[in-house]
Amino acid sequence: MRVFITGSADGLGRATAQTLLENGHDVAVHARSTARLDAVQDLVDGGAAAVVGDLSDLEQTRDLARQVNAIGWMDAVIHNAGVLHSPDIFTVNVVAPYLLTALIERPQRLVYLSSGMHRGGHADLGRLEPGTDNVTYSDSKLYLTALAAVVARLWPDVLSNAVDPGWVPTRMGGASAPDDLRLGHLTQEWLATSDDPAALTSGGYWFHQNREKPHHAARDERFQNALLDHLADITGERLA
Numbered sequence: 001m002r003v004f005i006t007g008s009a010d011g012l013g014r015a016t017a018q019t020l021l022e023n024g025h026d027v028a029v030h031a032r033s034t035a036r037l038d039a040v041q042d043l044v045d046g047g048a049a050a051v052v053g054d055l056s057d058l059e060q061t062r063d064l065a066r067q068v069n070a071i072g073w074m075d076a077v078i079h080n081a082g083v084l085h086s087p088d089i090f091t092v093n094v095v096a097p098y099l100l101t102a103l104i105e106r107p108q109r110l111v112y113l114s115s116g117m118h119r120g121g122h123a124d125l126g127r128l129e130p131g132t133d134n135v136t137y138s139d140s141k142l143y144l145t146a147l148a149a150v151v152a153r154l155w156p157d158v159l160s161n162a163v164d165p166g167w168v169p170t171r172m173g174g175a176s177a178p179d180d181l182r183l184g185h186l187t188q189e190w191l192a193t194s195d196d197p198a199a200l201t202s203g204g205y206w207f208h209q210n211r212e213k214p215h216h217a218a219r220d221e222r223f224q225n226a227l228l229d230h231l232a233d234i235t236g237e238r239l240a
Contacts, residue, residue, distance in 0.1 A: 007081025065103035093140035123217035152203035
């Protein structure tokens with residue numbers, strides 16, 4: 001299978017890319033800038049294709065989608081990239097995955113990296129009004145979990161799921177994070193490539209290959225639709 005993974009220069013994205021390559025899949029990796037390509041050079045040497053784009057910049061994100069489409073149709077896209085402390089939390093964690101979902105040729109499978117912290121998010125889209133800067137990491141992961149769910153609803157021919165990788169020892173999670181790093185990327189690899197009947201389901205929120213119940217707002221169709229309208233206004237793109 002051919003799989004594109006955002007945020008592949010380190011952490012869970014890199015680990016996912018490495019494992020999929022070792023398992024014989026075709027992989028497209030992503031770096032934020034050309035300067036970061038060195039971090040994925042070994043993956044490219046191992047057969048991966050590489051694309052570049054800063055997800056905090058919508059025009060670069062559009063170009064990133066063009067680069068991915070130029071490689072060829074993807075069987076799966078894993079939206080792994082994210083930031084924890086940044087003024088670009090909403091843009092990187094939510095707007096960019098939405099825009100890539102709208103612009104990359106529709107794959108068979110979509111996986112969005114959420115977080116258990118999404119349960120502390122606020123289902124208040126008023127926090128997104130111009131001039132406000134109130135979106136937290138938890139909020140962004142709630143919005144992303146809702147995006148995964150609404151894509152599953154709108155695109156019944158695509159398997160769309162959200163994954164909580166756990167609190168794992170990556171650069172973002174910190175060296176003292178208590179969860180298992182391997183388990184942190186196992187579920188997204190499984191959802192992207194496995195023919196296991198459980199992996200061939202859609203609309204789930206997963207933790208270590210087990211479906212769990214997400215924040216109630218993530219499955220609220222009114223909240224989902226309002227979020228889609230807001231993202232469409234920001235990007236000028238609507239999910240077909």
